[in-house]
Amino acid sequence: MRLLVDVGNTALKVASEVNNNITIIEEGDINWSVVKEIAIAQVGPNKLLENVTTKAQQLSIPVRQAKVTCQLGAVKCAYPQFQNLGIDRWLGVVACHYLYPNKHCVVVDSGTASKVDVVTKAGEHLGGWILPGLDMMIESLVSNTQKVFSDSESLFLPELGRNTPNAVKNGALIATLGAVEAGIAQLNCDFEDIQVVFAGGYGELLQLHFEKPSVFIDDLVLKGLRNWCEFIHK
Ligand SMILES: Nc1ncnc2c1ncn2[C@@H]1O[C@H](COP(=O)(O)OP(=O)(O)OP(=O)(O)O)[C@@H](O)[C@H]1O
Ligand SMILES: CC(C)(CO)[C@@H](O)C(=O)NCCC(=O)O
Numbered sequence: 490m491r492l493l494v495d496v497g498n499t500a501l502k503v504a505s506e507v508n509n510n511i512t513i514i515e516e517g518d519i520n521w522s523v524v525k526e527i528a529i530a531q532v533g534p535n536k537l538l539e540n541v542t543t544k545a546q547q548l549s550i551p552v553r554q555a556k557v558t559c560q561l562g563a564v565k566c567a568y569p570q571f572q573n574l575g576i577d578r579w580l581g582v583v584a585c586h587y588l589y590p591n592k593h594c595v596v597v598d599s600g601t602a603s604k605v606d607v608v609t610k611a612g613e614h615l616g617g618w619i620l621p622g623l624d625m626m627i628e629s630l631v632s633n634t635q636k637v638f639s640d641s642e643s644l645f646l647p648e649l650g651r652n653t654p655n656a657v658k659n660g661a662l663i664a665t666l667g668a669v670e671a672g673i674a675q676l677n678c679d680f681e682d683i684q685v686v687f688a689g690g691y692g693e694l695l696q697l698h699f700e701k702p703s704v705f706i707d708d709l710v711l712k713g714l715r716n717w718c719e720f721i722h723k
């Protein structure tokens with residue numbers, strides 16, 4: 490069994506990979522006796538990884554840290570300084586390209602931060618945008634103003650707000666959905682040729698309010714990590 494680990498800025502996601510099948514598991518439920526290799530995609534702090542790295546050392550399990558390269562298979566990185574691209578973004582792009590090889594993809598991974606990346610069907614990553622995640626947008630508005638406040642009860646809705654929490658929360662939603670539309674516009678082609686892929690903690694909410702066909706893939710970065718492992722083991 491290969492252990493796949495996605496270290497986000499706030500959340501750790503762990504999965505087992507057996508015969509190409511990825512199963513998301515709780516960190517406490519890892520069956521260490523069958524782990525042959527650990528692959529890690531890390532953008533967040535080492536602290537989130539402490540338990541995994543300690544175990545790996547104790548049991549002498551090989552650990553591989555995925556890194557961005559200028560090219561992986563058919564996928565080419567848009568950043569001239571490819572090392573600066575977040576590995577989560579890179580693996581999201583790689584995963585989408587191999588899941589939808591005949592489509593241009595707009596990859597929307599929204600958690601602590603929101604990332605929108607665009608990759609053509611030829612595998613050319615055109616680049617992307619980093620936005621504050623929805624919570625971060627709200628938090629930065631509330632903490633830098635006198636009269637703006639939010640609440641936990643109000644829903645995120647793609648409509649005009651008529652009270653302060655609705656104005657703030659709906660604004661965060663609309664800004665993020667607007668970036669998705671702008672990503673689509675960058676491709677300058679029929680929507681039929683585009684696959685929009687949502688991922689991350691806010692992915693389902695965004696997909697719910699995005700009015701065109703799209704998919705939500707819970708384990709997108711982990712799928713990209715599996716692709717990365719396939720390439721480096723070749
Ligand atoms: N239903 C949900 N489940 C989990 N997280 C949610 C949910 N709805 C909203 N969130 C938000 O998504 C965040 C977790 O998302 P994700 O796992 O993508 O985070 P992350 O990987 O740490 O973020 P990033 O990749 O931006 O560093 C939480 O911090 C929370 O703000
Ligand atoms: C943007 C985040 C924080 C999102 O997790 C991550 O992808 C990251 O640390 N990126 C590095 C900067 C960049 O991608 O240009």
Ligand SMILES: [K+]
Nearest residue numbers: 498532533602
């Ligand atoms: K930083």
